[in-house]
Amino acid sequence: MRKKNYKGRCEKKSVQKCNEIFKAYDAVQSAYVNVLSSRDDIIEIRCNVTLEDMEYTSDFCVFETYIPCTDTELFEAIGNVPDIESLESEQIRVMHERYTIIAGVLPYIGNVKIRSCGIDEVARTNHISKQTVRNYLCKYLTYMDILALAPKKKDADRELSSFEKNIRWGLNKFFYSQKRNSLHTAYTMMLKEKILSFRCHGAARH
Incomplete structure (x- = not known):
């Protein structure tokens, strides 16, 4: 786990089942992707995916x-598209803005090379990630x-999921601390703490 748009040194390599160049920011990530790609039950791997509503x-x-x-x-399962009458002016503005971003790519959606170049170009022009462009394309093509x-x-009163609560707890305990751990270290420490706590509680119940 890293901050969005992290600019640190990375290893770039082609990985089976990954549709783009894989970027590994440490040895563990680089080694584990090989384990994932060898598994028969996994059909696609994506790396460094932005977490929803988070900067990581x-x-x-x-x-x-x-x-x-x-x-x-x-x-x-995923819901129908909203009714136009139910949308606020800001939602409509963003909707048209997103369509404008992908409009130039849509005619070449069947051509992998041109589509890839188009995604790169609009991502760079609009200062957004390529994954964001792909997300817009997938949403549009799903419903046409x-x-x-x-x-x-956005629901301001939405309750945080257990995963989001764990992330917030880990940031407060290990990242925003006097030791000033790196984000990667804080995430690793949070996982160890929560997994150990889960195992201890599970053993106690038995």
Whole structure:
């Protein structure tokens, strides 16, 4: 886990099941991706994926074997596009802004080389990550409707998930501390603390 747009030294290499150049920022990340790529149950690997609503990225995001579903089942799971009348002016503005970003890539979506170059160009021009451009493309192509690009209203009273609570706890305890640990060290310490706590509690119940 690292801060978004981290600029430290990295190792770049091609990895099976990874659709882009893999960037490893330490030896552990570099070695473990080889373990993931050798697993038969994993069909795609992504690296340094931005965590939703956070300024940090995860080391890996993996996609395991999938079960095909119908359009009806898909929309039941991910929801339908919003009604235009329900959108606020700011949501509509962002929706059109996002469509403008991907509009130049859509005609070449079937050409991997041109599409990749197009994603690189619009990401650089708009000062956003290539993954953000891909996310916009995926949302639009899933529904083939510009309304899919409208941002959701943020719920200020939304309760944090257990993962988000652990991240916040780890940052406060290990990152914003007098020792001034690196973000990577703080994340590792948080994992060790939580995993050890989980195992201890599990053993106690038995």
